[in-house]
Amino acid sequence: AELWQSVPLAPPDSIFQLTAAYKEDTFEKKINLGVGAYRDDDNKPWILPVVKEATRILLNDETLDHEYLPITGLPEFTVGAAKLILGSSSPALAEARVASVQTISGTGANHLGALFLSKFYQWGTNEKRVYLSNPTWANHHAIFKNVGIEPVDYPYYDPKTIGLDFTGFIDALNAAPERSVFLLHACAHNPTGVDPTQEQWAAIADALIAKKHYAFVDCAYQGFASGDLDKDAWAVRFFVEKGVPMLVCQSFAKNAGLYGERVGALHVVSPNKETSTKVKSQLSVLSRSEISNPPSHGARIVSLILNNPNMFEAWKRDIKTMAGRIIDMRKELFRLLTEELHTPGNWDHIVNQIGMFSFTGINPTQSKALTSEAHVYLTANGRISMAGLNTKNVRYFAESLDAVVR
Ligand code: PMP
Numbered sequence: 001a002e003l004w005q006s007v008p009l010a011p012p013d014s015i016f017q018l019t020a021a022y023k024e025d026t027f028e029k030k031i032n033l034g035v036g037a038y039r040d041d042d043n044k045p046w047i048l049p050v051v052k053e054a055t056r057i058l059l060n061d062e063t064l065d066h067e068y069l070p071i072t073g074l075p076e077f078t079v080g081a082a083k084l085i086l087g088s089s090s091p092a093l094a095e096a097r098v099a100s101v102q103t104i105s106g107t108g109a110n111h112l113g114a115l116f117l118s119k120f121y122q123w124g125t126n127e128k129r130v131y132l133s134n135p136t137w138a139n140h141h142a143i144f145k146n147v148g149i150e151p152v153d154y155p156y157y158d159p160k161t162i163g164l165d166f167t168g169f170i171d172a173l174n175a176a177p178e179r180s181v182f183l184l185h186a187c188a189h190n191p192t193g194v195d196p197t198q199e200q201w202a203a204i205a206d207a208l209i210a211k212k213h214y215a216f217v218d219c220a221y222q223g224f225a226s227g228d229l230d231k232d233a234w235a236v237r238f239f240v241e242k243g244v245p246m247l248v249c250q251s252f253a254k255n256a257g258l259y260g261e262r263v264g265a266l267h268v269v270s271p272n273k274e275t276s277t278k279v280k281s282q283l284s285v286l287s288r289s290e291i292s293n294p295p296s297h298g299a300r301i302v303s304l305i306l307n308n309p310n311m312f313e314a315w316k317r318d319i320k321t322m323a324g325r326i327i328d329m330r331k332e333l334f335r336l337l338t339e340e341l342h343t344p345g346n347w348d349h350i351v352n353q354i355g356m357f358s359f360t361g362i363n364p365t366q367s368k369a370l371t372s373e374a375h376v377y378l379t380a381n382g383r384i385s386m387a388g389l390n391t392k393n394v395r396y397f398a399e400s401l402d403a404v405v406r
Pocket of ligand 1: 106110185218252
């Protein structure tokens, strides 16, 4: 037989397919709510002013070259990144028991974390499994399967309340065999926009500790969710304080608007410094065989921002601009649906959910109708990206949504 003849044709990635269909549509009022990237009020990608400034500084820095970075990344970047997510007064950092490695954005951090667990986690008699929220970022499934870890679902989203299935979640934590691995979204859960409250996080931490579970924490939206970097890191820092065994995957794609630059880090928290040194040595070996050395440009940009107090303040303002616009769109959509259009149903979740994404609660038929009748592009599960809404199109979207649910 001809070489590769038996290779099955894979389906196209649904999100990228959606964007292609949107681009082909010639309707003037078309809206793309599938996109997972920030857009400004003119529906344009936004380069953060602080990133522009950092880029200018790098361009004029005659001491920089294109040599390889160390295997584990730019040290000023990984140290600054660890402080950003864990907090500068983190006990784990003070005790030098965090192994931080620069990765190919959040995806690379998830991959390296999964690969590390696959090789070194004390699975004991447990099967190699990871518990994923139902639903989760679709790539989580593929990332774990790729390294021989089988994904299994835990209850998370409750379609009846369009909120958290807290009881189902806690029951799953209690029912899983000891030392199971649970993937948790640090904030701004993708795709639902539904996060646990602080009280609920505390109960989740208790259940994790009681069953000696491992928390694989994915943090792709720090600052982007609430507009406040510390607030969005609350759960991560609380877990470290409580002593939950854990690692954190960190992405600068959204909060610094550096999507294509692939800036991220993996932070593995260990019980002590000696263990942490060993963990870091193995992460380095794994990274060496996969990427040899991480890319330098984006890490240099973020390193400048994290380590220069003025630029850090400017970044916080830029983050507030993005998160603030998204929060404003939530409020405006909610106001239009409830006060102006009197759309049937309860829409509280639009303002209660957090981050870029919102689960509207509409069914696949209604979602399809939005696309075919109103030229509004969104995933079949009813998830919308708030970043695709702006002051010019939010009314048209509200009216279109109203029409399909009526
Ligand atoms: N985790 C989650 C939950 C995400 O939503 C994303 C971005 N869509 C990522 C990780 C990784 O994104 P990136 O690799 O661009 O940092």
